[in-house]
Amino acid sequence: MKKILKKYRKFQLSLSPQQNLLYGFSIYAIIGWFLLCLPIVQKQAVSALDSLFIATSAISTTGLVTVSIFDTYNGFGQFIVMLLFQIGGIGYMTFTSFILLSKKSDLTHWHQRILNAEFTMPKGFQIKDFLKSVIIFTVTIEILGALCFYIAFTNAGVEHNFAIWSSIYHSVSAFCTAGFGLYNDSFEQFAGNTAINTIISVLAICGSLGFIVVTDFWNRLSGKTKRVTYTTKIILGAMTLLLTMGTVMIYFFEPSVAQLGENKLMASFFQAMTALTTVGFNTIPLGGFSLAILLVVIFLMYVGASPSGTGGGMKTTTLTALIAIMWNRIRNNKRITFLGKSIPLERLYVATSVFMLYASVIFVSTFLLAMSEDFPLHQILFETTSAIGTVGLSTGITGDLTSWGKMVLIIVMFIGRLGLLTFGLAILARRNKLTKRKKEEDLAL
Amino acid sequence: MKKILKKYRKFQLSLSPQQNLLYGFSIYAIIGWFLLCLPIVQKQAVSALDSLFIATSAISTTGLVTVSIFDTYNGFGQFIVMLLFQIGGIGYMTFTSFILLSKKSDLTHWHQRILNAEFTMPKGFQIKDFLKSVIIFTVTIEILGALCFYIAFTNAGVEHNFAIWSSIYHSVSAFCTAGFGLYNDSFEQFAGNTAINTIISVLAICGSLGFIVVTDFWNRLSGKTKRVTYTTKIILGAMTLLLTMGTVMIYFFEPSVAQLGENKLMASFFQAMTALTTVGFNTIPLGGFSLAILLVVIFLMYVGASPSGTGGGMKTTTLTALIAIMWNRIRNNKRITFLGKSIPLERLYVATSVFMLYASVIFVSTFLLAMSEDFPLHQILFETTSAIGTVGLSTGITGDLTSWGKMVLIIVMFIGRLGLLTFGLAILARRNKLTKRKKEEDLAL
Ligand SMILES: [K+]
Numbered sequence: 069m070k071k072i073l074k075k076y077r078k079f080q081l082s083l084s085p086q087q088n089l090l091y092g093f094s095i096y097a098i099i100g101w102f103l104l105c106l107p108i109v110q111k112q113a114v115s116a117l118d119s120l121f122i123a124t125s126a127i128s129t130t131g132l133v134t135v136s137i138f139d140t141y142n143g144f145g146q147f148i149v150m151l152l153f154q155i156g157g158i159g160y161m162t163f164t165s166f167i168l169l170s171k172k173s174d175l176t177h178w179h180q181r182i183l184n185a186e187f188t189m190p191k192g193f194q195i196k197d198f199l200k201s202v203i204i205f206t207v208t209i210e211i212l213g214a215l216c217f218y219i220a221f222t223n224a225g226v227e228h229n230f231a232i233w234s235s236i237y238h239s240v241s242a243f244c245t246a247g248f249g250l251y252n253d254s255f256e257q258f259a260g261n262t263a264i265n266t267i268i269s270v271l272a273i274c275g276s277l278g279f280i281v282v283t284d285f286w287n288r289l290s291g292k293t294k295r296v297t298y299t300t301k302i303i304l305g306a307m308t309l310l311l312t313m314g315t316v317m318i319y320f321f322e323p324s325v326a327q328l329g330e331n332k333l334m335a336s337f338f339q340a341m342t343a344l345t346t347v348g349f350n351t352i353p354l355g356g357f358s359l360a361i362l363l364v365v366i367f368l369m370y371v372g373a374s375p376s377g378t379g380g381g382m383k384t385t386t387l388t389a390l391i392a393i394m395w396n397r398i399r400n401n402k403r404i405t406f407l408g409k410s411i412p413l414e415r416l417y418v419a420t421s422v423f424m425l426y427a428s429v430i431f432v433s434t435f436l437l438a439m440s441e442d443f444p445l446h447q448i449l450f451e452t453t454s455a456i457g458t459v460g461l462s463t464g465i466t467g468d469l470t471s472w473g474k475m476v477l478i479i480v481m482f483i484g485r486l487g488l489l490t491f492g493l494a495i496l497a498r499r500n501k502l503t504k505r506k507k508e509e510d511l512a513l
Numbered sequence: 514m515k516k517i518l519k520k521y522r523k524f525q526l527s528l529s530p531q532q533n534l535l536y537g538f539s540i541y542a543i544i545g546w547f548l549l550c551l552p553i554v555q556k557q558a559v560s561a562l563d564s565l566f567i568a569t570s571a572i573s574t575t576g577l578v579t580v581s582i583f584d585t586y587n588g589f590g591q592f593i594v595m596l597l598f599q600i601g602g603i604g605y606m607t608f609t610s611f612i613l614l615s616k617k618s619d620l621t622h623w624h625q626r627i628l629n630a631e632f633t634m635p636k637g638f639q640i641k642d643f644l645k646s647v648i649i650f651t652v653t654i655e656i657l658g659a660l661c662f663y664i665a666f667t668n669a670g671v672e673h674n675f676a677i678w679s680s681i682y683h684s685v686s687a688f689c690t691a692g693f694g695l696y697n698d699s700f701e702q703f704a705g706n707t708a709i710n711t712i713i714s715v716l717a718i719c720g721s722l723g724f725i726v727v728t729d730f731w732n733r734l735s736g737k738t739k740r741v742t743y744t745t746k747i748i749l750g751a752m753t754l755l756l757t758m759g760t761v762m763i764y765f766f767e768p769s770v771a772q773l774g775e776n777k778l779m780a781s782f783f784q785a786m787t788a789l790t791t792v793g794f795n796t797i798p799l800g801g802f803s804l805a806i807l808l809v810v811i812f813l814m815y816v817g818a819s820p821s822g823t824g825g826g827m828k829t830t831t832l833t834a835l836i837a838i839m840w841n842r843i844r845n846n847k848r849i850t851f852l853g854k855s856i857p858l859e860r861l862y863v864a865t866s867v868f869m870l871y872a873s874v875i876f877v878s879t880f881l882l883a884m885s886e887d888f889p890l891h892q893i894l895f896e897t898t899s900a901i902g903t904v905g906l907s908t909g910i911t912g913d914l915t916s917w918g919k920m921v922l923i924i925v926m927f928i929g930r931l932g933l934l935t936f937g938l939a940i941l942a943r944r945n946k947l948t949k950r951k952k953e954e955d956l957a958l
């Protein structure tokens with residue numbers, strides 16, 4: 069037994085950080101799938117494919133479901149799903165490192181490298197401090213969230229015992245931007261409940277803002293640093309702008325929110341927030357949205373959350389870098405600057421690559437679903453973007469997909485959580501980086 | 514009078530090359546619009562908006578039409594349309610320079626700068642040689658094309674007098690990748706005619722390959738240079754690959770070509786060719802295409818032709834540069850290389866900017882059409898991509914658009930022909946490029 073463990077350890081060490089993440093997430097997904105297939109966790113029989121879909125959706129914190137979680141799985145099954153999206157949300161490496169830390173053994177250099185790959189961070193961040201912040205922050209927020217949820221749910225007339233479970237489940241789900249719920253209509257019945265709307269929004273924004281921002285603020289508040297980093301400013305600025313833009317668009321141009329009266333603004337904000345943070349709960353059925361506003365929601369889902377957070381998407385910082393490239397080209401500047409700072413070359417390539425990879429996966433996945441499914445383009449595109457951004461919003465077609473379509477989305481969700489660049493690097497990166505400098509050659513565009 | 518001309522000349526000289534192109538195209542579009550509004554060029558009354566649409570579609574060599582050219586305009590009107598797309602096709606600056614050259618006056622430095630902006634070329638190209646090649650090449654090919662068309666049309670039973678006009682018109686239209694035709698079903702009645710399919714394909718590929726490739730080959734054949742440039746190799750390689758891919762996809766996955774029997778391969782190739790070269794003729798009605806294959810056609814239209822050619826789109830070289838960035842990132846290389854050559858930084862930024870600008874315009878235009886029109890997403894997206902890529906293919910909704918929708922497409926076609934980066938530079942570029950070097954700042958992605 070010890071020999072096998074030793075061999076496994078050796079195998080692990082031979083992998084690149086990205087490959088480790090790939091294998092780690094795969095193993096959690098497979099264990100989750102196996103557990104969800106056991107009849108003792110099910111209220112009613114469910115196919116193996118649907119269980120794989122739910123397991124992948126949970127570990128990737130997407131929240132797309134082909135079957136109702138509440139009607140299909142009992143308390144134990146629901147707990148497994150929650151465990152999966154908790155792991156997925158704070159990252160499997162953070163989780164493993166937490167176990168290691170609690171054993172009082174130190175973080176090895178190898179683990180640090182993997183963590184660095186998982187949370188792309190600016191230089192100068194201390195991994196160990198960072199990790200401590202992650203754990204403290206997650207547990208604190210989730211407990212606070214659950215308490216607030218409990219008060220709000222019981223006030224809304226939810227039965228006491230169910231309210232306890234529901235509070236914990238939804239608090240973890242919202243913070244991990246998983247979007248898994250115990251209600252079959254997501255939060256549509258609570259569309260007018262200000263307390264519940266606020267709790268979800270705060271949890272999802274905290275989770276999706278990312279641990280960089282949290283650590284940064286923590287260092288600022290505790291006096292360790294004098295001001296917040298450039299990355300934090302960009303993240304907060306971009307998120308505020310996008311949330312405002314989304315809310316305004318939905319408020320003024322979406323006919324289906326018009327009949328909500330005084331709750332119109334809250335509902336508009338919630339739908340913009342749910343897409344951008346990639347939490348994926350909804351208070352208005354998206355199937356009734358107009359085409360134009362569905363495109364806005366697709367855009368928000370494509371952009372997604374912030375780096376190092378629990379959310380998905382190509383990230384607000386990537387969008388910022390791309391806008392910086394575009395703007396500086398049009399202005400005929402030689403260097404790429406944004407808000408008075410020059411952005412390093414490497415980051416600009418990463419931004420272009422991430423954007424292109426997302427676009428490619430969405431195109432291929434939409435093409436494959438167009439072949440296998442009988443739904444119009446806007447529903448297929450919405451579902452695909454929701455899966456790659458690990459959002460979990462749907463116009464309502466998830467349950468009606470063919471087996472082929474479900475398999476496509478399983479792969480897309482998995483890639484979405486791992487991050488496209490990480491996925492690519494895991495499979496294709498060369499270990500040997502020594503290459504001869506090649507002659508520059510001009511290419512007309 | 515002389516004073517006004519002198520003042521206009523001074524004004525022209527004060528503009529940047531990009532601004533000159535913008536004003537030039539605008540003036541041609543407005544003159545064309547005015548002429549097409551005259552009752553003496555019309556067979557039947559047509560609204561001013563439709564005339565503006567046709568004029569813009571012609572100068573931009575798009576070929577989208579809200580009214581039938583043959584049923585609406587008489588021979589004189591058809592001639593104006595042809596003149597517009599001839600001007601648009603070989604570029605308004607080439608045209609102006611041609612007039613200048615024929616006056617035996619020399620090309621000024623100022624004109625050279627504008628030509629450089631219009632045809633983005635690798636260093637080392639001589640503008641004057643280049644221009645001579647353009648004129649010789651265009652006239653030769655168009656005359657040859659017309660002769661071949663005449664034989665093919667009369668063989669197909671087209672009446673002699675109409676065949677002469679039709680041959681000239683379609684030869685110019687195909688070479689300029691304009692896609693304007695005198696038949697209301699484009700070339701659907703000739704779907705099985707090998708000769709006509711071949712003539713259009715050769716003309717469109719020659720036009721869209723671009724004058725860089727032609728000059729390059731000319732220099733190679735005449736012994737001036739020993740081998741073709743890197744750009745030429747990339748252009749030919751990318752075009753061959755994309756054409757093959759498109760043909761294979763349509764051949765195997767498009768149900769509506771299945772009933773064509775022995776003509777299936779030719780029809781599949783023609784539809785891929787028409788999208789990629791952005792000529793925009795079709796032999797099969799696109800309204801009947803399946804969703805999956807429409808997405809493939811949209812992709813081909815988005816990529817488009819080659820730089821310095823008569824075609825539109827973001828260009829095959831841009832796609833190549835983007836794939837190079839993506840591939841080198843995934844392989845973890847520090848420098849961006851492709852086929853053994855390192856691509857300069859500046860070109861990579863241009864590629865990213867062009868891709869992003871195209872994506873932005875398509876998104877905004879699709880959003881606006883989703884607000885004003887009552888068509889499903891795939892038809893709107895197809896129409897928008899066709900307009901920005903100056904392709905002219907349509908699923909058949911152009912004539913049924915609202916006035917608002919027509920105005921959106923007019924702007925999109927115009928921007929599409931001018932080139933997005935040129936358009937942006939014309940409006941926003943700063944003349945003063947002296948900026949202080951700013952401190953590099955890291956941005957997590
Ligand atoms: K989610």
Ligand SMILES: [K+]
Pocket residue numbers: 574575576690691692791792793903904905
């Ligand atoms: K065209």
